[in-house]
Amino acid sequence: MTTPLLEVEDLRTVFHTARGDVRAVDGVSFTLDAGETLGLVGESGSGKSVLGRTVMGLVSNGPTTTVTGTVRIGGRDVHALRPAQRRRLWGPEIAMVFQDPMTSLNPVKRIGTHLTETLRLHRRCSRAEATGRAVDLLRQVGIPEPARRLRQYPHELSGGMRQRVVIAMALACDPRLLVADEPTTALDVTVQKQILDLLAALVADRGMAMVLVSHDLGAVAGRTERVQVMYAGRTVESGATGSVFTEPxxxxxxxxxxxxxxxxxxxxxxxxxxxxxxxxxxxxxxxxxxxxxxxxxxxxxxxxxxxxxxxxxxxxxxxxxxxxxxxxxxxxxxxxxxxx
Structure with a gap:
């Protein structure tokens, strides 16, 4: 029996606030195999995005946060790793597509810098090799004139193109697991379909696993094998997507x-x-x-x-x-x- 790529067991994320403890994620468990896509659905505030960030290791124990439970990627416990080890995990093993590309991209850095610094850090390649790889990545995600786009700043691109840049950044180091957190927020319907179809095609071509976080049930219905419905930080229902959507x-x-x-x-x-x-x-x-x-x-x-x-x-x-x-x-x- 093969070990799942991702194992999440009794994961709890608690934020300590002046009003009291907020149990944003409260005892969530699931597994995910390579090549499989899991959908996380629920109303805003149900804990989907916090769950995704905790799986990534972006939310960890600190003065205002307590994280318990285990998150294993390829058998390694993400939260047991030291910060430097966790940073080496981001990119080659797990990557994330964030909700709002305008706030996840640095407005004073060119698109090329966003892509090449990740490649040079993790792949140890030359500047010329990183630039060539960046052009190829932008071409893969459907951005026209990729060489010219490398010299532009985020504000010079449309919302759909910025989202494609964020996807290219996430895919730069060929991660085994992709967490897509509301990847079509604030995009028009046509661009939403293009982005979701692009993610589905990339997962199929690369054999990655993907966690698709969304409140859009239609987006999840046709692009995931399994789904977990979340409410108030807890999983209330899970199963095959078709089964849950036709027989809730x-x-x-x-x-x-x-x-x-x-x-x-x-x-x-x-x-x-x-x-x-x-x-x-x-x-x-x-x-x-x-x-x-x-x-x-x-x-x-x-x-x-x-x-x-x-x-x-x-x-x-x-x-x-x-x-x-x-x-x-x-x-x-x-x-x-x-x-x-």
């Missing part, structure tokens, strides 16, 4: 999917929303985090925090990859009756 078993997953506008709906149909608000993470509810917003909640839900548990499949056969953290998961018969 957690009320929150069902509510998320139900809030997507449907083409079959008549004009002026009122949009469906999830009632209430996400909890204050300095004072989360004692039981299920989704309990105050859940129409299925009872006294047990309000008192006991449910853990992830495997559910039987459609034929009554246990399906270990399909897990739900709910005291009253939705039955398949209920889904069928609602036309899913």
């Amino acid at each position: 078993r957690h009320p929150y997953s069902d509510a998320l999917l139900g809030s997507i506008p449907q083409m079959k709906d008549p004009p002026h149909t009122r949009l469906r929303t999830i009632e209430g608000h996400p909890p204050d993470m300095t004072r989360p509810p004692p039981g299920c985090r989704f309990g105050p917003r859940c129409p299925r909640a009872d006294d047990r839900c309000r008192e006991v925090l449910p853990g992830l548990a495997a559910l039987p499949g459609a034929a009554g056969v246990p399906d270990p990859p399909r897990q739900v953290a709910c005291h009253h998961p939705i039955e398949l018969e209920g889904l069928m009756s609602r036309g899913r």
Whole structure:
């Protein structure tokens, strides 16, 4: 049995603030094999981006932060490494595409500098070799006139081109794992599709693993093999993407999917929303985090925090990859009756 490329076990990230401790990531576990893409979905504030940064090792123990649990990449515990060792891991082993390319690119450095300094640090190549590799990377991500772009500054490029530059930077050292954190934020719909298709093609061509963080369920649906639905720092449902999206078993997953506008709906149909608000993470509810917003909640839900548990499949056969953290998961018969 081969070891997964990425192993995350009982990961917890706590920020210590003046208002109290914020459990941004609270006991998340998953594995990821080479060549596989995992989607992390949920509302804003559910802990997706903090999880991605903690997996990267960008969030670690300090005066205002406590990280527990393990993150192993190729069998190495990221948070057990010294800072210098962790920096050597970034690039060749794991890389990240950040949400906003305008803030993740240095506005006073040319595009060429962003790319070549990474290559020269990790690949120990000459300036000429790094420049040639940078031109090739920009060409791979679909940027026209790549040699000219190297001399430009970030503000001279469009949002879509800046995002492509960030992707090129992440791919510069051929990482084994890519964390894409909302890679299409603030881009128009056409460019969003181009960026997502580009990432999918690069993962397929290079055999990388990818964690795709997004609140866009449509983006995740066609580009991931597995999905984890997060709410208030915890995983509430996980499984094969097609299974979760067609047969959501957690009320929150069902509510998320139900809030997507449907083409079959008549004009002026009122949009469906999830009632209430996400909890204050300095004072989360004692039981299920989704309990105050859940129409299925009872006294047990309000008192006991449910853990992830495997559910039987459609034929009554246990399906270990399909897990739900709910005291009253939705039955398949209920889904069928609602036309899913």
